[in-house]
């Protein structure tokens with residue numbers, strides 16, 4: 001594994017790890033396991049708005065490593081579409097967070113979660 005691949009792998013995995021933490025902080029609210037707190041949602045979504053834009057440039061040429069499937073590089077169009085689906089969902093989640101409306105949050109959170117999962121199913125080795 002080249003230094004370039006190692007650095008790219010470490011970067012994208014670190015970003016997604018922090019993203020998972022912030023999604024995980026909101027998941028119990030979406031599942032109605034804990035009370036909805038609009039301010040907590042806004043803070044987490046504000047962090048995610050930035051993080052969500054970061055991993056994609058780290059899947060450049062000659063950076064295959066870790067759980068990233070070869071399909072990322074053999075099917076760049078599909079991978080790009082999966083990113084756009086996620087970023088589109090993030091826009092909806094951002095709008096829902098700003099509204100402070102629980103149902104809007106719950107629906108948008110579900111949409112984003114589905115986009116995470118479908119991309120992982122196609123482009124990540126394991127879940």
Ligand code: ASC
Nearest residue numbers: 020023024113114116117120
């Ligand atoms: C998360 C996380 C994912 C997604 C996925 C949603 O919090 O780490 O990969 O949500 O589980 O289905």
